Amino acid sequence: MSNRVLMKGNEAFAEAAVQAGCKYFFGYPITPQNEIPEYMSKRLPEVGGVYLQAESEVAGINMIFGAAGTGFRTLISSSSPGISLMSEGISYIAAAELPCVIINVMRGGPGLGGILPAQSDYFQATKGGGHGDYRLLTLAPGTLQEATEFIMMAFDLAEYYRNPVMILADGFMGQMMEAIEFKKVKLNYDIPDPKEWAIGYMAERGKRALIKSLSLDPEMLEKHNQKLQEKYRRMEEKEVRYESVGVEDADVVIAAYGTTARIAKSSIKKLRDQGMKVGLIRPQSLYPFPYKPFNDLPDGVKHVLVVEMSCGQMIEDVKLGVQGKVPVSFYGRCGGMAPSVEEIEEAAKKLLG
Amino acid sequence: MAEVKIFERPKSMTDVSTHYCPGCTHGIVHRLVAEVIDELGIQEKTVGVAPVGCAVLLYNYINTDMYEAAHGRAPAVATGCKRVRPDLTVFTYQGDGDLASIGAAEIVHAANRGENITVIFINNAIYGMTGGQMAPTTLLKQRTTTCPFGRDPKANGYPIRVAEMLATLEAPGYIARVTVARPKYVIKTKEAIKKAFQTQIDGKGFSLVEVLSTCPTNWGMRPTEALKWLEENMIPYYPLGEFKLPN
Numbered sequence: 001m002s003n004r005v006l007m008k009g010n011e012a013f014a015e016a017a018v019q020a021g022c023k024y025f026f027g028y029p030i031t032p033q034n035e036i037p038e039y040m041s042k043r044l045p046e047v048g049g050v051y052l053q054a055e056s057e058v059a060g061i062n063m064i065f066g067a068a069g070t071g072f073r074t075l076i077s078s079s080s081p082g083i084s085l086m087s088e089g090i091s092y093i094a095a096a097e098l099p100c101v102i103i104n105v106m107r108g109g110p111g112l113g114g115i116l117p118a119q120s121d122y123f124q125a126t127k128g129g130g131h132g133d134y135r136l137l138t139l140a141p142g143t144l145q146e147a148t149e150f151i152m153m154a155f156d157l158a159e160y161y162r163n164p165v166m167i168l169a170d171g172f173m174g175q176m177m178e179a180i181e182f183k184k185v186k187l188n189y190d191i192p193d194p195k196e197w198a199i200g201y202m203a204e205r206g207k208r209a210l211i212k213s214l215s216l217d218p219e220m221l222e223k224h225n226q227k228l229q230e231k232y233r234r235m236e237e238k239e240v241r242y243e244s245v246g247v248e249d250a251d252v253v254i255a256a257y258g259t260t261a262r263i264a265k266s267s268i269k270k271l272r273d274q275g276m277k278v279g280l281i282r283p284q285s286l287y288p289f290p291y292k293p294f295n296d297l298p299d300g301v302k303h304v305l306v307v308e309m310s311c312g313q314m315i316e317d318v319k320l321g322v323q324g325k326v327p328v329s330f331y332g333r334c335g336g337m338a339p340s341v342e343e344i345e346e347a348a349k350k351l352l353g
Numbered sequence: 354m355a356e357v358k359i360f361e362r363p364k365s366m367t368d369v370s371t372h373y374c375p376g377c378t379h380g381i382v383h384r385l386v387a388e389v390i391d392e393l394g395i396q397e398k399t400v401g402v403a404p405v406g407c408a409v410l411l412y413n414y415i416n417t418d419m420y421e422a423a424h425g426r427a428p429a430v431a432t433g434c435k436r437v438r439p440d441l442t443v444f445t446y447q448g449d450g451d452l453a454s455i456g457a458a459e460i461v462h463a464a465n466r467g468e469n470i471t472v473i474f475i476n477n478a479i480y481g482m483t484g485g486q487m488a489p490t491t492l493l494k495q496r497t498t499t500c501p502f503g504r505d506p507k508a509n510g511y512p513i514r515v516a517e518m519l520a521t522l523e524a525p526g527y528i529a530r531v532t533v534a535r536p537k538y539v540i541k542t543k544e545a546i547k548k549a550f551q552t553q554i555d556g557k558g559f560s561l562v563e564v565l566s567t568c569p570t571n572w573g574m575r576p577t578e579a580l581k582w583l584e585e586n587m588i589p590y591y592p593l594g595e596f597k598l599p600n
Binding site for chain 1: 397420421422423436
């Protein structure tokens with residue numbers, strides 16, 4: 001008998017976190033992610049955890065700073081404008097090397113924008129968002145099933161690297177329903193015991209814990225930055241994830257992530273049925289970005305088509321990967337509009353000539 | 354006759370010199386907090402949260418587990434910690450710019466939730482670390498580097514009485530205003546800090562002690578003149594007393 005359950009994306013994200021052992025959630029309402037805090041408010045008391053509605057996203061992320069400092073698993077979720085408000089706090093969390101998981105169910109921007117799905121926070125997630133030289137490990141699931149698995153894995157990654165991990169989803173994923181099987185996902189990593197560094201173990205450790213990001217001595221701050229950079233280099237070596245479909249014989253390779261990749265797969269099937277050779281590279285980790293498959297494209301590939309629900313953000317990383325070997329084109333819809341199967345099909349056909 | 358030690362550094366204070374200016378009253382309040390932690394026997398189960406401002410380096414002086422928070426967010430950080438580890442005693446130590454200006458939302462909501470934490474609020478009516486700018490608690494007509502002609506209520510409103518404002522809320526357990534302007538007040542301040550920590554230990558909710566303090570450097574006064582100025586100008590506007598007591 002199958003253990004699959006039909007669930008709404010946002011609720012499935014929350015349940016995956018609970019099943020990964022997350023007992024502490026601090027959130028603030030914003031569409032289209034409200035089902036995450038709503039679900040947590042009734043679910044966490046069942047597992048002896050705490051749900052707390054913060055007074056703002058600013059307070060919420062700082063509650064996470066305090067909670068993550070204890071070494072327990074913590075989650076916060078929001079949508080684009082809310083993530084902007086949290087970005088200062090995320091920089092502090094990265095600087096203080098605290099583990100936590102952040103879910104961004106993206107909506108159209110800029111500004112207050114709209115409440116419909118978008119992918120226009122790619123730069124914010126992968127290139128900074130907040131101030132200073134820090135990186136967020138950023139995972140972009142393509143289906144709800146994959147999202148639940150990535151969320152479980154994200155807690156292990158956050159603890160192993162002592163770094164915030166962002167799940168970059170979009171409004172479609174948050175709002176759609178799909179059959180999901182909650183599998184136990186556990187990385188076989190040697191995760192340090194929080195008692196070695198976290199708040200609350202002064203007696204056991206014989207030494208107090210200090211959770212901070214201030215460093216007034218420039219030599220010390222440079223050293224701290226170098227230590228962080230070494231960590232990011234390790235992530236770049238070990239945590240690159242992507243899916244590659246039909247690239248070997250392709251004339252055109254589509255690059256897309258998340259829901260857009262899912263739509264592109266339908267377009268590719270239609271194109272293949274018409275005898276046109278189109279493949280897909282779907283980045284699953286956005287930071288670290290899978291530059292290599294784009295750099296190692298087979299000789300037959302004549303063109304890369306980047307498709308996003310934005311005005312063109314991931315395309316910059318794709319170009320860095322391709323390194324000018326073949327032309328890179330873009331097709332995007334934004335502001336809450338999504339590319340249709342036919343639109344992507346048309347865009348690819350234009351390149352196929 | 355055996356040697357009897359009658360005065361020593363509290364265990365909960367580190368053995369280093371502070372960075373504070375001559376005549377600054379932060380050192381006194383730091384010591385009182387450390388003495389209270391020692392007397393309650395909770396050093397290894399206490400967590401402090403440092404603010405942004407002159408007391409940002411509090412973690413160098415208080416010898417317990419410590420966080421250093423973003424500007425104004427100490428009550429949120431303390432909330433996150435306390436909700437996960439209610440067995441720990443969690444306090445924030447914040448100045449008037451940190452608590453009453455940029456952190457106004459966080460302090461009001463932590464107090465309104467009755468968050469079981471303790472807040473030590475240093476009110477010296479000015480921004481110290483950044484060089485003497487106007488604070489929400491700067492007195493009317495008081496000159497600062499950003500109100501060089503004196504605080505004008507038409508442009509900048511009136512000084513905020515934080516203790517009274519938070520005492521209008523239902524949830525807080527203990528709220529008091531004290532000062533360290535004279536030794537007799539210092540004794541009262543220590544009693545208030547101890548009551549605040551005890552309120553938390555007893556699970557009676559949010560506690561806050563507002564301490565009227567001096568900033569001789571940015572007030573442009575000698576330390577003794579500053580203490581006198583505090584008594585003559587701050588206490589009349591910011592009356593001392595207990596505004597909320599635990600049930």
